[in-house]
Amino acid sequence: MLQISDLVAGYGAADVLHGIDLHVGGGEVVCLLGSNGAGKTTLARCVAGLLKPRSGSVTADGDRLDGLAPSQRVRRGIALVPEDRGLFGGLTVADNLELGGFRHGRRHAVDRLPLVMDIFPPLASLLRRSAGTLSGGEQQMTAIGRALMADPRYLVLDEPSLGLSPGMTRQILKAMRALADDGIGIVLIEQNAALALGVSDRAAVIQRGRIAVTGSARTLMSDPMVIHAYLGGRGSV
Numbered sequence: 001m002l003q004i005s006d007l008v009a010g011y012g013a014a015d016v017l018h019g020i021d022l023h024v025g026g027g028e029v030v031c032l033l034g035s036n037g038a039g040k041t042t043l044a045r046c047v048a049g050l051l052k053p054r055s056g057s058v059t060a061d062g063d064r065l066d067g068l069a070p071s072q073r074v075r076r077g078i079a080l081v082p083e084d085r086g087l088f089g090g091l092t093v094a095d096n097l098e099l100g101g102f103r104h105g106r107r108h109a110v111d112r113l114p115l116v117m118d119i120f121p122p123l124a125s126l127l128r129r130s131a132g133t134l135s136g137g138e139q140q141m142t143a144i145g146r147a148l149m150a151d152p153r154y155l156v157l158d159e160p161s162l163g164l165s166p167g168m169t170r171q172i173l174k175a176m177r178a179l180a181d182d183g184i185g186i187v188l189i190e191q192n193a194a195l196a197l198g199v200s201d202r203a204a205v206i207q208r209g210r211i212a213v214t215g216s217a218r219t220l221m222s223d224p225m226v227i228h229a230y231l232g233g234r235g236s237v
């Protein structure tokens, strides 16, 4: 289980996260909803080791990750697909993917490639293309594919649907559901609640750095606050 406990983090003098508790088990998709500036990316960065929290802990299957560099966390099975996708636009898709598997050695990278093609078949014909010339959806597949090259146990996706069509979003979220069914634990940060909740087991809403609501994905779909803020409805809150 990836466990975030009482996490406090921020920038400079300002706290952004005020004691976050969240966990995801293997085989589970946990959706994290929250409006702009709520602290979703800040939380993702703390899990990946890109931002040092002020207090609290992150553990993976009981091991504390505090103090580990991002690369060491990747080796412990934690992978982040960042909000900006973080691809090297001048490199080919194949090179971008290989970089994701590199930490485990070149042999590993070669072995993992077919698996990633299985998850995202469109990548197979794009391997020689520069990542910078891909469509948004193709870039997102490459970014997730690169994270998967490291053979993660836990995957944190920071708004994968950003800028994508509903059709492409559905395709990507469906692939994420299949990965979870194979045993990976996924934290799915999204604002596209309707599609994201549909593939999630549990969900949480983060508001101004605090978890405001949490429950099963099904429960949150009928929560008035979630309907009002994320599902385009007229909830009572």
Ligand SMILES: Nc1ncnc2c1ncn2[C@@H]1O[C@H](COP(=O)(O)OP(=O)(O)OP(=O)(O)O)[C@@H](O)[C@H]1O
Pocket (backbone or CB within 6 Å): 011, 016, 034, 035, 036, 037, 038, 039, 040, 041, 042, 043, 083
């Ligand atoms: N590097 C930074 N330096 C200072 N403040 C920051 C920094 N990054 C984020 N913040 C602030 O922290 C708060 C939370 O930002 P964060 O990026 O975590 O939100 P978010 O939930 O991911 O929002 P979005 O949906 O827009 O991506 C915001 O008020 C933001 O301005």
Ligand SMILES: [Mg+2]
Pocket (backbone or CB within 6 Å): 040, 041, 042, 083, 158
């Ligand atoms: Mg963000």
